[in-house]
Amino acid sequence: MxxxxxxxxxxxxxxxxxxxxxxxxxxxxxxxxxVRATELLAQADIVxxxxxxxxxxxxxxxxIIDGGxxxxxxxxxxxxxxxxxxxxxKTGAQVVRLIAGDxxxxxxxxxxxxxxxxxxxxxxxxxxxxxxxxxxxxxxVPLTNKAHREFSVVSVGDxxxxxxxxATQDTLVLLSAVARIDEVARGLVDAGRKPETPVAMTRxxxxxxxxxxxxxxxxxxxxxxxxxxxxxxITVVGEVVAMRETLSWFETKPLYGWxxxxxxxxxxxxxxxxxxxxxxxxxEEVPTISVxxxxxxxxxxxxVRGLVEGRYEWIAFTSVNAVKAVRExxxxxxxxxxxxxxxxxxxxGEKTAEAIATWGIRADLIPSGEQSARGLLDDWPPYDDLLDxxxxxxxxxxxxATETLVAGLIDLGWEVDDVxxxxxVRAAPPPAPTREAIKxxxxxxxxFTSSSTVRxxxxxxxxxxxxxxxxxxxxxxxxxxxxxxxxxxxxxESPSVEELADALAEFGAARRLAxxxxxxxxxxxxxxxxxxxxxx
Numbered sequence: 223m224x225x226x227x228x229x230x231x232x233x234x235x236x237x238x239x240x241x242x243x244x245x246x247x248x249x250x251x252x253x254x255x256x257v258r259a260t261e262l263l264a265q266a267d268i269v270x271x272x273x274x275x276x277x278x279x280x281x282x283x284x285x286i287i288d289g290g291x292x293x294x295x296x297x298x299x300x301x302x303x304x305x306x307x308x309x310x311x312k313t314g315a316q317v318v319r320l321i322a323g324d325x326x327x328x329x330x331x332x333x334x335x336x337x338x339x340x341x342x343x344x345x346x347x348x349x350x351x352x353x354x355x356x357x358x359x360x361x362x363v364p365l366t367n368k369a370h371r372e373f374s375v376v377s378v379g380d381x382x383x384x385x386x387x388x389a390t391q392d393t394l395v396l397l398s399a400v401a402r403i404d405e406v407a408r409g410l411v412d413a414g415r416k417p418e419t420p421v422a423m424t425r426x427x428x429x430x431x432x433x434x435x436x437x438x439x440x441x442x443x444x445x446x447x448x449x450x451x452x453x454x455x456i457t458v459v460g461e462v463v464a465m466r467e468t469l470s471w472f473e474t475k476p477l478y479g480w481x482x483x484x485x486x487x488x489x490x491x492x493x494x495x496x497x498x499x500x501x502x503x504x505x506e507e508v509p510t511i512s513v514x515x516x517x518x519x520x521x522x523x524x525x526v527r528g529l530v531e532g533r534y535e536w537i538a539f540t541s542v543n544a545v546k547a548v549r550e551x552x553x554x555x556x557x558x559x560x561x562x563x564x565x566x567x568x569x570x571g572e573k574t575a576e577a578i579a580t581w582g583i584r585a586d587l588i589p590s591g592e593q594s595a596r597g598l599l600d601d602w603p604p605y606d607d608l609l610d611x612x613x614x615x616x617x618x619x620x621x622x623a624t625e626t627l628v629a630g631l632i633d634l635g636w637e638v639d640d641v642x643x644x645x646x647v648r649a650a651p652p653p654a655p656t657r658e659a660i661k662x663x664x665x666x667x668x669x670f671t672s673s674s675t676v677r678x679x680x681x682x683x684x685x686x687x688x689x690x691x692x693x694x695x696x697x698x699x700x701x702x703x704x705x706x707x708x709x710x711x712x713x714x715e716s717p718s719v720e721e722l723a724d725a726l727a728e729f730g731a732a733r734r735l736a737x738x739x740x741x742x743x744x745x746x747x748x749x750x751x752x753x754x755x756x757x758x
Contacts, residue, residue, distance in 0.1 A: 246350015304337030357427030362470035475502030605635030663687030
């Protein structure tokens with residue numbers, strides 16, 4: 223019999239080829255990332271970093287690979303980094319290779335991209351803001367101006383440099399010069415530069431830890447040593463440095479370099495941290511409160527059923543957490559904003575009203591004056607048996623809330639269902655270094671956003687040092703702080719974290735101006751420590 227024709231074999235499937243994006247991570251400030259860089263980070267499967275702090279830029283759950291140092295702790299070579307990138311791209315992943323500054327400016331991007339090309343892997347280059355221009359800009363030092371139109375960049379490192387080649391250039395930008403600044407300065411003077419030529423050295427530029435030393439070629443070595451300057455730093459040599467006195471904008475922010483303690487729940491701290499960073503501060507969140515459901519949920523269940531059945535004329539929200547607790551209960555019962563039909567809604571302040579607005583409804587009553595329980599009572603109408611068909615108020619709130627609002631509503635003729643919607647529980651003590659920093663004045667300020675944060679912080683970590691600035695979100699919180707022996711320096715005009723940050727910034731600006739007008743160096747509160755304990 224004739225043999226059956228053989229079935230042709232299927233061609234082997236090729237292994238997937240990934241793609242690599244060489245992304246400039248900028249000079250340090252994450253907010254200087256380009257739009258394209260942000261898009262690629264959001265889409266990445268794997269992100270290969272070269273600095274530990276770059277891991278914070280990865281927020282989509284992508285796998286993070288350290289491309290800075292090898293297993294032996296030594297920096298990876300250009301070739302080793304290229305092999306690492308190719309290895310992960312061959313898995314078919316979308317790889318983002320984060321490179322400090324710009325990928326093609328004093329970086330290993332060209333060699334790594336060439337390795338991708340050799341392996342047949344597609345890639346793209348996303349330019350980043352180079353520290354060469356960014357750091358001097360953040361120091362208030364222009365690289366060119368009307369009188370000085372040229373600048374040259376010199377990478378010092380271990381190079382042998384003939385400084386005579388740079389003696390007549392307007393402006394020099396020196397990279398990796400900290401360790402050799404004495405030798406560099408002497409070389410430039412010997413080559414013909416004047417000893418009094420201005421010099422600015424800026425370390426960790428564009429971050430809130432940035433510091434700048436302004437000196438001359440004759441004195442920079444001694445001044446940099448006295449200031450404890452370390453790498454990474456950018457050094458600018460030339461007459462343009464004289465403009466820093468006029469153009470310094472970053473290091474003169476009202477809270478520049480302040481270390482501020484924010485004792486809050488973690489989810490509440492993010493927006494405040496961003497605002498403080500805008501004022502130049504470094505914030506550290508310490509959880510003091512944990513928000514948890516009530517031990518007995520039956521009270522809330524009964525109140526929500528009563529709300530649906532038309533038992534209440536009003537519902538009064540005294541916090542964002544109260545809005546969240548009611549919403550979670552609505553979700554549990556399959557309810558939505560229609561359950562509020564015919565009900566009047568009160569909010570203790572703008573932030574609470576904004577939380578209510580996410581339901582697509584608007585609060586009927588917000589205090590026109592002080593945004594607090596007292597302010598709400600000042601505007602609350604008395605019960606009128608002719609105008610009000612129902613005389614009952616639903617008040618979902620924390621287990622430790624004060625009785626001010628309940629008592630005031632009863633005095634106005636209302637009946638109140640005072641319901642525990644959530645519990646505030648004291649968090650665990652912070653780590654020992656944080657407790658020590660609180661007690662010894664290493665924090666420049668503490669921002670209290672409620673009375674419970676005062677009580678809980680003192681309970682888990684002790685009182686802030688006498689030198690620490692105390693900022694409170696409102697009069698009630700300030701009173702609690704004073705009851706705990708603290709002198710309050712700042713009180714927000716209205717009870718919102720944004721207003722509190724702004725008020726502290728105004729305090730910092732006024733304090734800074736006082737130093738400048740007195741001709742004294744501007745110091746932080748943590749740098750001046752009175753010997754006595756702060757008292758109310």
